Amino acid sequence: MIAATHHTALADLIGPDNILTEAGDLAGYEAGARYDRGRAALVVRPRDTEQVSKAVAYCVRNGIAIIPQSGNTGVVSGSTPDASGEQVVISLDRLARQFELDIENRSLRVDAGFRLSEVNTRLADHGLQFPIDLGADPRLGGMLSTNTGGSRFLKFGDVRRNVLGIKVVLADEHGTVLDLMSGLRKNNTGVDWKHIFIGTVGAFGIITECELNLEPLPLQVATALLVPRDGAAVMPLLAAMERRLGSYLSAFEGMSGNAIKAALGHVPSLRNPFANGAVPDYTILTEVSRDWEWREGEETLDQVLENVLAEVWESADAPLADAFVGPAAEIWTLRHALSEGVRASGRLAAFDLSFRRQDVIRFCDHMKQVLPARYPGITVCDFGHVGDGGVHFNLVLAPDAPTGPEIETELRAFVYGAAVEEFGGSYSAEHGIGRKNQSFYDHYTDETRRELANGLKALTSPAKLGTVRFGSA
């Protein structure tokens, strides 16, 4: 256990109200939202960047390992302490005061502890949004440090694209504050350091504040479920939609029949939207949107979508077998229930992969061929972002399938091996690196890049920070 002197010293530095030590208080910070459980020495809850800096400097000087923790909704063990009970969690959950909206610049200067949902609720009053659409509700710091993508990447890109500036506390003896705050969209005056901290899960510094690019809220939306003729028809269908809808197209999300069945089976409130209730092998959720009010004389967006689908339907070699235009809320409820449905279906091995766009379906088809022979009783419940190459590749294990850490590691190696080596994909599309996939970072990162990362770690935050090891620390 951490010495009581450290508790006292930290309480003196940033206030006793900002430190938690009781087992009951710590529990919520020791477990991830979906996976993972460890033990914290204590939890520090700073209220501003200066307090983060003081806490970090103290821990570094005393050789105490720090785990920065944001919304703790990740899946790679990037924000929970290990089992040692010797790590200090620095939580961002009280770092949520600054909220400065710059409407003309379409940007928001904000503390990193706000939750995405709160940011977007506040922005909605102004017709604006931070355009990252996720099933979970993380805090901003975690979103930046993992560079989340989400369901509307196709139109708005990832977090990285929508960050103008950040403030970071480095894990050195001074808790150096690196001020990279900016409201500028164009600024090429040296290294754009923020990109080193975005997506690297806190290993190089703790992001405490940021300025975000904002986008207008969509004011017209039309949604449909499309059933491609077969797997080979998915890319032609995407091409046909992109050619006819251009920047209207804001989502093109693939959902396997297994994932939909899991959701329908475990989330009773869902309505089965398919004719006669027959769930197709693969369905695409597509969304078109416009960020202005409908104008007299303009086709409604539902009409636009129906006309486009009719054109695609009637085209030679039509890639479409069926289509259902339906209410956005109902269709997105189904999409967002997939994750819960799959989790409820049995023991789950979940992988967050990405590929060149055309390889998403190819990879899934390949795995559906090779996995059952090797791992009998496994069910592939994939869904994801065909339009940008991302896929949540979920495997539900049979109740009687052998289990344990060794088998899980072997399965993970098998899936990542196929994704990375055979299909040139990524083993972490939008979740970053943590304890859970550290060994794959070590394995798949070439020596030059590993050495550069080690050097960068020594340069920025030489002390122990976060769960991912880029350097020797």
Added chain:
Amino acid sequence: MIAATHHTALADLIGPDNILTEAGDLAGYEAGARYDRGRAALVVRPRDTEQVSKAVAYCVRNGIAIIPQSGNTGVVSGSTPDASGEQVVISLDRLARQFELDIENRSLRVDAGFRLSEVNTRLADHGLQFPIDLGADPRLGGMLSTNTGGSRFLKFGDVRRNVLGIKVVLADEHGTVLDLMSGLRKNNTGVDWKHIFIGTVGAFGIITECELNLEPLPLQVATALLVPRDGAAVMPLLAAMERRLGSYLSAFEGMSGNAIKAALGHVPSLRNPFANGAVPDYTILTEVSRDWEWREGEETLDQVLENVLAEVWESADAPLADAFVGPAAEIWTLRHALSEGVRASGRLAAFDLSFRRQDVIRFCDHMKQVLPARYPGITVCDFGHVGDGGVHFNLVLAPDAPTGPEIETELRAFVYGAAVEEFGGSYSAEHGIGRKNQSFYDHYTDETRRELANGLKALTSPAKLGTVRFGSA
């Protein structure tokens, strides 16, 4: 002069045809397209990444400074040798063979020596584009290493947003090739190193290949010149257009009356588009575009633009004094002639600035107040990208105004001081750092960032590379 042994050794390494040494052959590589003149020891023209690596390794081992040179169209002395005659230019102009289009992934794997115009000519056959719209015609390597923006940033962003992967040669004794090539849009597996090389003008490595994100070509375009009621009406006008046009809006470019007059006065082929030929104080070029074919029943884009302008015109506190919808080619010809017109008007001091969007007009108005008192006879001929906060702030000096390097430096310090210190802007929006603004990098970059950059330089390319000094090299 460089020893003849070096010439021979380099010729042995990468072929005598790929080395230039004659004064007449060197001249084109010693002068920038618009500014700047130096002397090269010799010019190396590698045909692939491996040859770049060999040339770099040789130069580093022999202590020879290297200047990577791409299209050489920049304005900050980032790609020309100094006057010493001891620097070796490594030109990308023969590095233009690989051109692998991946239509389904909407990406292009390409050598860095291709010119933007050639890339887009080839892509047009497939209805695609690399969506960076510039007046100049640089090669890709230079575009990446300065992170250019351009006239359609509002819709497509900068180069950084549109790069998926790069290959880089580091200036170490091995000419290490750092392979960051990727066709993935999502990949969060450690440091995204490409961002260190994008926008840093070759100081950390030479970009030799890249994979680019492509966008569909617009298939419908409508263009108009808008005259805001006054300076204070520009931002409300932008807001009114964004609210009604959303992602249709692909350009919102400000043009001062002085810049337009300079263009009309010096480019005889231009037609004066304004009523009675009276050039307004400030005009906005706006463009709306759609990347699909017009469909039966859909309003034409000209109608959309006219309807929107009519709505804005009739709104309370209408920000619009006048508007001319006209042919896109004619209007863009005027826009792209501004630079030539301004250059032809007299001695020019040109600055590439950026601000929060609302500060572009405020800054220009402020400078129009304070500059004449301090520098009599100066004419402000600004134009630029109001929609993203960028502005080409050009000063034409009176023929009899005092001149010389000292006055130029003083003027530069005055303009940058106001831009950075008073308005929180950037002194290099999209041109990077070179000899010309190095001292401002040194002055305006805080110590923490300078030290980090020095450390990064030692880590990546410890030898002398490029014209910008981030480290001691």
